[in-house]
Amino acid sequence: MDEQALIDAACRGELAAFNRLVLQYQGMVYNLAYRILGNAEGAEDAAQEAFIKAYRNLSQYRGGSFKAWLLRIVTNVCYDQLRHVQRRPASSLEDLAVDPEHAGKLVDHAEQAQSVAGIEQAHIVEILDHHHIGSIETRFPVAATFDPVGSTATRKSMGLPSTSFS
Secondary structure, three states: OOHHHHHHHHHOOOHHHHHHHHHHHHHHHHHHHHHHHOOHHHHHHHHHHHHHHHHHOHHHOOOOOHHHHHHHHHHHHHHHHHHHHHHOOOOOHHHHHHOHHHHOOOOOHHHHHHOOOOOOHHHHHHHHHHOOOOOOOOOOOOOOOOOHHHHHHHHHHHOOOOOOOO
8 A cells, every 4th residue: 555545545544554554654663763862761751752642643744745744743742851851950969969069059958847836747738628728639749938018918819817836
């Protein structure tokens, strides 16, 4: 079956036809993703995401070179991944602890949570219930910090009495 027939069949929802297109282009798609991202794991993820996007958007394919259309999708997926990594750079905590600039800034949140103003979790829930704030779901130990100005303004806007947590 030629490429256009496979594309037409895939547009009609035939998954087997799209799978044949994937087999035909998977090497090229992976190689492009690897050249852009520079790592195998990221390239595999980008290739998979690109094929999923291509399948979901087959109705937007307007003819012409399927290869160019697919490679543009791969390129965009790779650029999205690179932007994501730039916005959320990963750093090792061990590297930060060794770096004298950051060593003093590391905080043990478990220790901090235990020493927060002697407020126990049951007491916090009691306070929230008393002021009709509603139920909360706690999955991890948390430390409570109250901003009196923000809390007072919020309580006034809700018609609740202001409370001091000193």
